[in-house]
Amino acid sequence: MRYTKILVAFLAIATVCQVAIAQSTRGMVWAKEGNRYYAIEDNGIVAYQLPAFTKTVVADSGTLKPAAGQRSIPIRSFAFSDDGKKVLLYTNTKKVWRLDTRGDYWVKDLASGTLKQLGQGRPASSLMFAKFSPDASSVAYVSEHNIFVEDLASGAIKQLTKDGTDRLINGTFDWAYEEEFDCRDGFRWSPNSKSIAYWQIDARQIRNFLMINNTDSVYSFTIPVEYPKVGEAPSPAKVGVVNIASGATTWMQVPGDPQQHYIPRMEWAANNTEIILEQLNRKQNVANIFICDAANGTAKKIYTENDNAWIDVKARWSDDFAGWDWLNGGKNFLWVSEKDGWRHIYLLDRNGKETLITKGDYDVISVNAIDAKNGYVYFMASPQNATQQYLHRISLKGGGKLEQLSPAAQRGTHQYRTSPDGSFAMHNFSNHRNERLSEWVQLPAHKSIKTLAQTAAGGGPNVEMFTITTEDGITMNGWMVKPKNFDSTKKYPVVFQVYAEPAGTTVRDAAGIGNNGLYMGNMADDGYIYMSVEGRGTPQPKGAAWRKSIYRKIGVINIRDQAMAAKKIRQWSFVDSSRIAVHGWSGGGSTTLNLLFQYPDIYQTGISIAPVPNQLLYDNIYQERYMGLPQENMEDFVAGSPITHAKNLKGNLLVVHGTGDDNVHYQGTEMLINELVKWGKQFQMMSYPNRTHSINEGEGTSRHLAGLFTKFLKEQCPGGPKREGGNKQY
Numbered sequence: 001m002r003y004t005k006i007l008v009a010f011l012a013i014a015t016v017c018q019v020a021i022a023q024s025t026r027g028m029v030w031a032k033e034g035n036r037y038y039a040i041e042d043n044g045i046v047a048y049q050l051p052a053f054t055k056t057v058v059a060d061s062g063t064l065k066p067a068a069g070q071r072s073i074p075i076r077s078f079a080f081s082d083d084g085k086k087v088l089l090y091t092n093t094k095k096v097w098r099l100d101t102r103g104d105y106w107v108k109d110l111a112s113g114t115l116k117q118l119g120q121g122r123p124a125s126s127l128m129f130a131k132f133s134p135d136a137s138s139v140a141y142v143s144e145h146n147i148f149v150e151d152l153a154s155g156a157i158k159q160l161t162k163d164g165t166d167r168l169i170n171g172t173f174d175w176a177y178e179e180e181f182d183c184r185d186g187f188r189w190s191p192n193s194k195s196i197a198y199w200q201i202d203a204r205q206i207r208n209f210l211m212i213n214n215t216d217s218v219y220s221f222t223i224p225v226e227y228p229k230v231g232e233a234p235s236p237a238k239v240g241v242v243n244i245a246s247g248a249t250t251w252m253q254v255p256g257d258p259q260q261h262y263i264p265r266m267e268w269a270a271n272n273t274e275i276i277l278e279q280l281n282r283k284q285n286v287a288n289i290f291i292c293d294a295a296n297g298t299a300k301k302i303y304t305e306n307d308n309a310w311i312d313v314k315a316r317w318s319d320d321f322a323g324w325d326w327l328n329g330g331k332n333f334l335w336v337s338e339k340d341g342w343r344h345i346y347l348l349d350r351n352g353k354e355t356l357i358t359k360g361d362y363d364v365i366s367v368n369a370i371d372a373k374n375g376y377v378y379f380m381a382s383p384q385n386a387t388q389q390y391l392h393r394i395s396l397k398g399g400g401k402l403e404q405l406s407p408a409a410q411r412g413t414h415q416y417r418t419s420p421d422g423s424f425a426m427h428n429f430s431n432h433r434n435e436r437l438s439e440w441v442q443l444p445a446h447k448s449i450k451t452l453a454q455t456a457a458g459g460g461p462n463v464e465m466f467t468i469t470t471e472d473g474i475t476m477n478g479w480m481v482k483p484k485n486f487d488s489t490k491k492y493p494v495v496f497q498v499y500a501e502p503a504g505t506t507v508r509d510a511a512g513i514g515n516n517g518l519y520m521g522n523m524a525d526d527g528y529i530y531m532s533v534e535g536r537g538t539p540q541p542k543g544a545a546w547r548k549s550i551y552r553k554i555g556v557i558n559i560r561d562q563a564m565a566a567k568k569i570r571q572w573s574f575v576d577s578s579r580i581a582v583h584g585w586s587g588g589g590s591t592t593l594n595l596l597f598q599y600p601d602i603y604q605t606g607i608s609i610a611p612v613p614n615q616l617l618y619d620n621i622y623q624e625r626y627m628g629l630p631q632e633n634m635e636d637f638v639a640g641s642p643i644t645h646a647k648n649l650k651g652n653l654l655v656v657h658g659t660g661d662d663n664v665h666y667q668g669t670e671m672l673i674n675e676l677v678k679w680g681k682q683f684q685m686m687s688y689p690n691r692t693h694s695i696n697e698g699e700g701t702s703r704h705l706a707g708l709f710t711k712f713l714k715e716q717c718p719g720g721p722k723r724e725g726g727n728k729q730y
Helices: 016-024 175-181 544-548 557-569 587-598 620-627 630-640 642-648 666-678 701-716
Strands: 036-041 044-049 054-059 077-080 086-096 099-109 115-117 127-132 138-143 146-151 157-159 168-170 187-189 195-202 208-213 221-226 237-243 249-251 261-268 274-281 286-293 299-306 332-337 344-349 354-356 364-371 376-381 390-395 413-418 424-430 436-442 447-455 463-469 475-481 492-497 529-534 575-585 605-609 652-658 684-688
Touching: 036 077, 077 127, 086 127, 099 138, 127 187, 138 187, 146 195, 175 261, 175 620, 187 261, 195 261, 237 261, 237 274, 332 364, 344 364, 364 413, 376 413, 390 413, 463 557, 475 557, 492 557, 529 557, 557 575, 557 587, 575 587, 575 701, 587 605, 587 642, 587 652, 605 701, 620 630, 630 642, 642 666, 652 666, 652 701, 666 684, 684 701
Parallel strands: 492 529, 492 575, 575 605, 605 652, 652 684
Antiparallel strands: 036 044, 044 054, 077 086, 086 099, 099 115, 099 127, 127 138, 138 146, 146 157, 168 195, 187 195, 195 237, 208 221, 237 249, 261 274, 274 286, 286 299, 332 344, 344 354, 364 376, 376 390, 413 424, 424 436, 436 447, 463 475, 475 529
């Protein structure tokens, strides 16, 4: 997900097609013309001209050596100046929470052949988000929460902000903004290269959450994380414009209490004089768009949207989180809204006047590209089947005909890495039957110009897609893998995989579903029915009512949907109702706990990894978006928290957590342990010292976790058939 809430490495849904694409286009960057792309090959940079795939070496690895006799710089990623004459190389990277957004940068001048490291005198691996000025004369970057600009001709470095500290953050973001809004790169060059607009996040009022390290020294030590728990006010955010020449910052005068609002989006307004930004209120159900005068900071509100639940930010419907999608020379821009009950694309002008572009009972899943020249927007949607997705386009004039571009015969999930103008794309297709295709296509005809990999159906789990309607009248999609040599006259155990929260889905018609990377061996061979069902509250393209029915009901409505589906499935003639297991990670771990605790007569075994047992312990942006404010509706947080229902445990429970989890704190698992102990409930648990939310750090960790998962499942919910009459034949 591009959302870290849904840690589903165990799904193993990366397909062969995707691997083929990654190998042939490592570090791929589209040229702005749209008919050429750049990639990393043999630690150098090459260009491919489409549609012939004519290859040109742009920077040979031999030219990327800092000095004679030294190794070439290992390239993590790269970016070109607008004039194409210089390339910025990113290397020696370090993680900042989730992604390796901190490192070193070098500039390669393609004309002169010179290679120069930026940020001389700054600490190693401390530069973030370096980017060329539009005129290619300078590079700006963030280091230690301050913004610097470096002149490429003279090498002079100018520090533009000087107040940055560990908690006063310029040009990037705090933990919560990064985790929940996907905000990382926090500054923007003006088109004329004379100013930089940037965020400043004031996290000084956010309390530290202290993680403890007991293993890396004789004396334990704490690791502080600025982490705003639900109910705590957000870090105040503001936007400033700093003049490169004078170093003076003008702050945008956005109305409203900064401690009760967020600013998740900000860009230059298609000119050098104005800033456009989106402001969300703390509950994230009111979005305002302001255009601000960059010279004096005055802010004019041009648009307001309200929702009874929440409003998603751009990261939920576009791979390009940064950037405002301007059209018609900056007169209009794209906006995505669910105001009519479906996620649709609108065209807004600078006064907030809107035109509906897409119309009908279907959701726009993601916006892929804009062909401004011919007047089309390309996007993913699936009007007929919520487990699939297809590329479509529609006229930007509004009221046009919806065109499906993905081949109708390829039923399943399509993915595209589309050129900026929508003329070419890498296309990846797969479905639950394990059909796979990876190719390059020319759009809009979807003409295949190069096949990278293709496989026929088979070779993976024998997955069946199905729907089930619960006693509440809720129809849910699902997938199922039956045991090898399945005999319908016998009864088999069922293992459910769950997530069931707004950050991600588990049921997709795509290759890889039905795999369980946490299981050592083959579940089908060992006699298990493995399945997943998708209830309300997940981001399936079934309309806003489906997704937002979970508002203030996480841990209630999503849990009931899962349980009522399982109740129906237990009645199937080949299901052993005495062997029903469930597992999940993160939000799925919370769902697992709630299912065992709230519906103990349906589920006998559960494996909960990195759960949130108490919703009052999670961060404010995520939890308040979907649950409201605990100061106003505390009863909803209590009702939906697994810890509230822990006294009802009857079955077999394994809880797994990393003590170094900065996302879902180990604190919650310790509170859950206390509650289970208080009620005399026996269970098993495993803590992994200093592991994060992914529990994959350290030699042997992933294998150990898989072994633990498999051993517990086999012991508490044995695989294999059982004949009618109760004779065990596990």
